Amino acid sequence: MLSPAVARSIGVAGAVVRTAVLYWCVLSLTFVLLRVAPGDPATFLLPPDASAADAVRLRATLGLEQPVTAQYARWTRRMLHGDLGTSFSEGRPVVAVLRDALPVSLALGGASLLLSFLVGTTVGIVQSARRGTYADFTLTIISVVLAASPAYWLGLGAIAVFTYVASLLSLPLWARLPAVGMTTPGADLHGLAHLADLLRHSVLPVTLLAAIGAAGVARYVRTSALDVLDADWVRTARAKGLPERAVLGRHLLANMRASLVTLFALALPGTVAGSVFVETIFGWPGMGRLMVTSIMARDYPVVLGSAAVFALLVIVANLVAESLLPWADPRLRG
Amino acid sequence: MRESRPRLRAVSAGSVALAALVLLALAVILVPALAASDPSRIDDVLARRLVPPLGRDAHGTMHLLGTDRFGRDLLVRMMLAGRLSLLVGVIGAGVSGLVGTLVGALAGWRRGVLDRVLMGLADLLLALPRIVLLLVGVALWSPGLTTILVVLVATGWMGVARLVRAEVIAVSARPFVTAATALGAAPRRVLFRHVLPNAIGPAFVATTLGVGNAILLESGLSFLGLGIQPPAPSWGNMIAGGRDLLVTAPWVALAPGLALVATVLATSVVGDEWRDRTRGAAAVRGGRLL
Numbered sequence: 111m112l113s114p115a116v117a118r119s120i121g122v123a124g125a126v127v128r129t130a131v132l133y134w135c136v137l138s139l140t141f142v143l144l145r146v147a148p149g150d151p152a153t154f155l156l157p158p159d160a161s162a163a164d165a166v167r168l169r170a171t172l173g174l175e176q177p178v179t180a181q182y183a184r185w186t187r188r189m190l191h192g193d194l195g196t197s198f199s200e201g202r203p204v205v206a207v208l209r210d211a212l213p214v215s216l217a218l219g220g221a222s223l224l225l226s227f228l229v230g231t232t233v234g235i236v237q238s239a240r241r242g243t244y245a246d247f248t249l250t251i252i253s254v255v256l257a258a259s260p261a262y263w264l265g266l267g268a269i270a271v272f273t274y275v276a277s278l279l280s281l282p283l284w285a286r287l288p289a290v291g292m293t294t295p296g297a298d299l300h301g302l303a304h305l306a307d308l309l310r311h312s313v314l315p316v317t318l319l320a321a322i323g324a325a326g327v328a329r330y331v332r333t334s335a336l337d338v339l340d341a342d343w344v345r346t347a348r349a350k351g352l353p354e355r356a357v358l359g360r361h362l363l364a365n366m367r368a369s370l371v372t373l374f375a376l377a378l379p380g381t382v383a384g385s386v387f388v389e390t391i392f393g394w395p396g397m398g399r400l401m402v403t404s405i406m407a408r409d410y411p412v413v414l415g416s417a418a419v420f421a422l423l424v425i426v427a428n429l430v431a432e433s434l435l436p437w438a439d440p441r442l443r444g
Numbered sequence: 445m446r447e448s449r450p451r452l453r454a455v456s457a458g459s460v461a462l463a464a465l466v467l468l469a470l471a472v473i474l475v476p477a478l479a480a481s482d483p484s485r486i487d488d489v490l491a492r493r494l495v496p497p498l499g500r501d502a503h504g505t506m507h508l509l510g511t512d513r514f515g516r517d518l519l520v521r522m523m524l525a526g527r528l529s530l531l532v533g534v535i536g537a538g539v540s541g542l543v544g545t546l547v548g549a550l551a552g553w554r555r556g557v558l559d560r561v562l563m564g565l566a567d568l569l570l571a572l573p574r575i576v577l578l579l580v581g582v583a584l585w586s587p588g589l590t591t592i593l594v595v596l597v598a599t600g601w602m603g604v605a606r607l608v609r610a611e612v613i614a615v616s617a618r619p620f621v622t623a624a625t626a627l628g629a630a631p632r633r634v635l636f637r638h639v640l641p642n643a644i645g646p647a648f649v650a651t652t653l654g655v656g657n658a659i660l661l662e663s664g665l666s667f668l669g670l671g672i673q674p675p676a677p678s679w680g681n682m683i684a685g686g687r688d689l690l691v692t693a694p695w696v697a698l699a700p701g702l703a704l705v706a707t708v709l710a711t712s713v714v715g716d717e718w719r720d721r722t723r724g725a726a727a728v729r730g731g732r733l734l
Contacts, residue, residue, distance in 0.1 A: 135568050140580075147584035258708040260660055262667050263683055263701040270690040379573035386575055387664060401576070402668055405583040413583045420576045428571075 114443065122433050129429045136421040140414040141185050145178075156198075194418070195411035199404070204415040207400070212419060214292065215396035218389065219381045221312070222319035226377070229320065230327025231370065237328065238335035239358055249328065256325035261318060261384045265391035268314050287314050290393040315392045319384045323377060330376075334369040338362055368439035375431035379424055458717025461710040468707060472526035479520040497695050510695045512685060518699055525677035526703060529659050532589070533711070536596035536658035541651030543597060544604025545644060551605065552612030552643075553635050563609070566602040574599050578661060582670045592671055596658050603654075604647045611643035618642075645722050653715035656708035663704055679704045 152169045160168075169175065176184075188195075194204035233253070237246045256264075269289040276286040288294065288311050299307050338344065339362065347357050386398035393399070397416050404412035436443045497510040497518075509518040547566075551559040569577065581595035615621065616639055624638045625631075665671030666680030674681050679700040686697030 132567060132571055135564075136571050139568065139572075143580060143584060254712065255705065255709060258656065258660075258712055259705050260664060260667070260680075260683075260701070262664065263697070263704070266683070266687060266690060266697055267701075270694065274691045379575075382573040383575040386579070387667075390668065401579055402670075405579055405670060408583075410583065413580060417572065417576050417580050421572045424573060425571050 118436065118443070125429060125432050129425055133422065133425050136425070137189060137418055138182075140417060141182065144410070144414070194415040197404075197412050198409045199407045199412075204411045207412055208397070208415055208419055211395060211397045211400045211416075214394055215385055215389070215398060218312075218315060218319065218394060218396055219385050221316050222323055222384075223374075223377060223381050225316065225320035226323030226327055226381075227370070227374070230324035231331050233324065233328040234331025235335055235358060235362065237332045238339055238362075239354070241336065241339075250332075253325035253328045256322055257329065259322070260387070261322055262387040262391050264322070265314070265318055265388060268318055269391070272314060287311075289314065292394055315388045315394060319381065319388050322384055323381060326380060327373060327377065330373055331366070331369070334366060335362060338365045341365075368435055368442065371431050371434045371438045375424075375428045378427045382420055382423070456717060457713050461713035461717075464706070464710045465714065468526060468710075469530060472523045472530060475523035476520055476527070479517070496693070497699075509699050510693070512682075512696050513689065513693075518682075518696065521677045521682065522679070522700055522703055525679050525682055525700060526707070528589070528672060528676070528678050529662060529704070529707065532592060532596070532662040533655040533659035533707075536593055536600065536662070537651050537654035539593075539597045540600030540654060540658075541604050541647055544601035544650075545608050545640075545647050547601060548605035548608025548610075548647070549612050549635060549640055549643070552609035553616065553631075553639065555613075559609075562605070566605055569599060570602050575661065575664070578665060579670070582665060587665070587670050587673060589672065592662055592665060596661065600654060600658065604650050607646045607650055608643055611646060612639055615639050615643045646719075649715055649719045649722065652718060653712060656711035656715070659704070659711070660708055 152165050152174060156164055156168055174181070192205060194208075196202070197204050197207050200207055233249055237249050240246050272287040273289045292311050293299070293304070293307050294311075344357060344361060347361050348354075352361075382398070385396060386401065388394070389396045389399040390402050397419060401413060401416045404410075404416070495507045495511040497507070500507070507517050507519070509522065511517055512521070547562050551562040577599040578592075578595050581598070582591055585591045585594075612635075621634060621638055624634045629638070662671055663678060663680030663683070666678040667684045669681070669684065672678035672681055674685070682700040683697045683704075686693065686695075686700075689696050
């Protein structure tokens with residue numbers, strides 16, 4: 111018999127291997143997609159102003175005359191060396207382009223994800239504790255409406271209110287928020303001033319993304335909290351005279367850890383989707399905006415490269431959530 | 445039952461939402477058909493453009509929701525866009541649901557290698573955020589209605605497939621399935637007449653909830669300029685058209701946005717209520733809950 115610790119390490123190692131295989135398949139999917147798309151991959155991969163001679167040369171470089179298996183082997187070799195090709199519009203390696211955009215998205219998405227979990231969990235638990243009251247009803251309506259609203263539309267509304275309307279009503283300066291960009295263009299700020307400028311620019315996009323995320327988290331938390339609160343041992347805890355705060359703070363939260371870990375992995379794709387629109391609306395140079403602009407520019411290496419990064423984020427989040435589950439819920443320790 | 449106190453409301457939110465959707469469907473069919481003017485024709489822009497809601501243009505024509513920058517009536521265009529959105533939502537989610545049901549039934553019924561391959565494919569597609577798959581799809585094919593529908597279906601069947609697979613496996617283990625097989629029914633007949641009808645409930649609910657999602661995704665792509673191309677109206681590209689008029693003519697972006705939110709909201713309320721009503725039944729027979 112293996113000791114539980116060893117068994118768990120083997121389980122985690124297995125999950126890592128499975129994840130790596132899955133990720134390889136996702137990357138291969140991008141290889142397949144370029145080939146099932148109508149037309150010659152060479153025409154896709156060439157800038158619009160390329161000549162016929164360029165096409166012939168590219169076809170030779172890509173080895174498009176070779177059999178598909180040889181092409182796949184060649185593509186694999188390049189991927190393993192971290193070579194994602196060269197961006198058409200910028201002329202730089204795709205990896206370098208992605209390296210510039212990724213931190214922006216990680217900061218925006220990370221801050222929003224954190225906020226949406228803090229707010230959403232609190233709201234969901236308050237709702238479940240006050241089930242059936244007007245507060246519960248109102249918060250449910252707010253979260254359902256937020257979940258049904260497109261991020262870009264809310265973003266436009268927020269821009270209209272916090273820039274134009276705020277200056278129209280000559281509101282104090284703190285209420286007038288910058289609508290576009292991460293920093294004030296041209297302002298050569300350093301240290302704290304730079305940080306303050308960045309924070310001011312973050313308020314609208316982060317709040318928007320967090321609010322939409324929090325709506326989803328709150329709905330999910332409310333449902334799973336109600337499931338827990340209906341359990342027999344909660345009745346026992348209350349019957350033995352435990353104060354409600356202890357019931358919610360200790361018994362409920364301890365039993366919701368697993369749900370929250372699962373929710374984290376589920377929430378990440380939503381944050382990615384939201385950031386595509388939020389970055390576009392607010393002009394943040396992150397992965398989402400990069401993807402949209404590279405599609406507009408028909409910059410296929412960048413499109414496929416960003417898709418690969420997004421997939422990596424989601425897959426790693428799933429792996430982390432899966433490895434955390436036994437910690438979160440002892441009942442899942444085999 | 446989950447509710448600690450009885451519901452006092454005589455009319456459920458779900459039936460209100462369903463009524464709203466029916467009303468919307470009627471409106472998107474009737475309003476453009478009965479409209480006096482062609483909603484995509486542009487004439488006498490100066491006299492008609494940016495009339496506020498309930499206002500009259502220089503020709504004395506009343507515009508209930510106002511006009512856009514080219515003087516086109518917003519209500520008529522919104523309803524025309526609604527045709528497209530509802531169509532994309534219902535067909536996109538419906539065909540996804542159908543494909544997902546067939547894949548899930550096949551995987552759960554046949555098990556073995558086929559099951560592993562199909563579910564592996566589902567995991568593969570679920571590893572990419574759906575919006576990313578959609579963006580890659582419209583990047584490689586040309587943007588338009590067909591591309592959107594194909595990509596929505598290609599990226600939307602996995603959830604339903606997993607649900608149906610789990611249900612089919614659960615239902616297959618029940619005595620009446622053994623009985624049907626023992627009585628000599630062909631496997632195909634057992635699957636389609638005995639197993640699937642008992643396993644399909646969650647798929648219907650998930651498909652209903654998918655309609656709103658499909659509508660949101662279509663409008664998002666159209667907003668980015670990667671979906672329905674102007675002059676054909678879509679709620680997404682109408683909002684994009686009002687983007688730089690937020691101050692001077694906020695109604696141009698506001699009206700289609702409200703229509704979008706109301707429609708998505710209504711479909712999700714209908715789906716939620718359907719799920720809540722079937723949840724009790726599913727729990728009783730020990731099936732997997734949504």
